[in-house]
C-alpha cells in the first residue's frame with residue numbers, strides 16, 4: 001500500500017437515527033423515520049430507532065472507543081428533530097446540550113468532529129406540510145443549519161449539508177421503501193431539487209455568518225457499467241449514470257441539470273425558479289463520496305449479480321473495489337472537483353462472537369482493498385483528503401433493521417455491549433503504521 005499524505009484524515013462514521021436511540025427523550029420531536037418504522041412491513045425485522053445503540057446515553061464510552069482506534073476524526077450527524085422538534089420555530093436546548101457534550105467530548109479526546117446536518121431524519125411536522133417536496137422546507141433547513149453552525153461551528157472541522165440526496169429522493173420518494181414512503185417520480189425530482197437548493201443556500205448563509213468550518217455535501221456514487229456491449233444496454237447505463245451521478249454532480253459543480261436526463265423525465269421535471277441553479281452551484285470546500293459497489297445497468301431483464309462471480313455482501317451488494325478507483329478517476333477527469341473525502345465505505349457481513357472475538361475476515365479484506373483502491377486513484381493524481389469507515393458500530397440499517405451488521409465494532413443489542421471485531425483491530429494497527437510513516441516523513 002503506498003504512503004498516504006501526512007495530513008490525510010482517517011475516521012469512522014455513524015448517523016444519529018441509526019445509533020442514538022432516545023427517540024422521544026429530553027424534548028426530541030418525531031422524525032419521518034420514527035413514523036416509517038411504525039408502518040407494518042416497512043422494516044424487515046419490525047424494529048425501530050427507539051433504543052438503537054443507546055448512544056445518546058453511552059456517548060462518552062463510545063467516544064473512548066473511537067479514540068482508542070487511533071482515528072483522526074469522527075463523522076456523526078445531528079438529529080434535526082432533537083434540536084428543533086417541529087423543524088421550524090423553537091429550538092430544544094436539551095437537544096443542543098447533547099451535541100455540545102458530544103463535540104466537546106471529541107475535542108477532549110483529540111478527535112476532529114465532522115458534522116452532517118441531514119442524515120435523513122426529517123422532523124415529522126415538516127413532512128406533514130409536504131416534506132422536501134414543499135419549497136418552504138428549504139428555508140426551514142437553512143434556518144436549522146444556521147443555528148447548528150452558530151452553536152457548534154467554532155468547534156467542528158467540517159459541516160456537510162445532506163447525506164446521499166439520491167437516497168432521500170429515490171428510495172424515500174420514488175420507490176418508497178425508505179421514509180417517507182412516497183412513490184412518485186415527479187415528487188422524487190422535486191425533492192432532489194429542493195435538497196440541492198437547500199444545500200447551496202445553506203453554504204451561502206453559513207459563509208455570510210462567518211462559519212469557518214469546511215462546507216460540502218456527501219453523495220452516494222458508483223461507476224455504472226452496461227450489462228452487455230449492446231447499444232441498448234449502453235444507453236441504459238448512460239441514462240442510469242445520468243439519474244444517479246450527473247443529476248447531482250452537474251448542478252453542484254456546473255450549475256445545470258444534464259440535458260439528456262431532462263429530456264428523459266419530460267413533464268416530471270422539477271419546478272426550477274430563475275436563479276436556483278446559480279444558488280445550488282456554490283463553491284464546495286469538499287465533496288464527500290460514499291462508495292459501496294458498482295452498478296450494472298441493462299435494457300432487458302435485470303443483470304444477474306451472481307454472473308460476475310464476485311463476493312456478495314449480506315446486503316446483496318457485489319464487492320468491487322476497483323470501481324472506487326474508476327469512479328474517482330472519472331470525476332477527476334470530467335469535473336473541476338473540490339478535495340474529495342470518502343465519507344463512507346464498508347460492508348455488512350453476518351458475524352458472531354467466538355471466545356470474545358469476532359473474526360470478520362471478509363469485512364477486514366473489504367476495507368483494506370477499498371483503501372488500496374483510494375490509494376490507486378491518488379497515485380494517478382486524484383486529490384483525496386480522507387477516508388471514513390462505515391460504520392463505527394453495528395446499527396439500525398434502515399429498512400433492513402438490525403439484522404445487517406456494518407460495524408467494525410459489534411453491538412450486542414440485548415446488553416449494549418461493544419466488542420471490537422478483527423476489522424477494528426486491523427484498522428487500529430493500520431493507523432498505527434500510518435502514524436509511524438507520518439513521523440518518518442516528518443523527520
Ligand code: IFM
Nearest residue numbers: 015164290344390397406
Ligand atoms: O447505513 C447506510 C448509511 O446510513 C448511508 N449510506 C449507506 C449505509 C449502508 O447502507
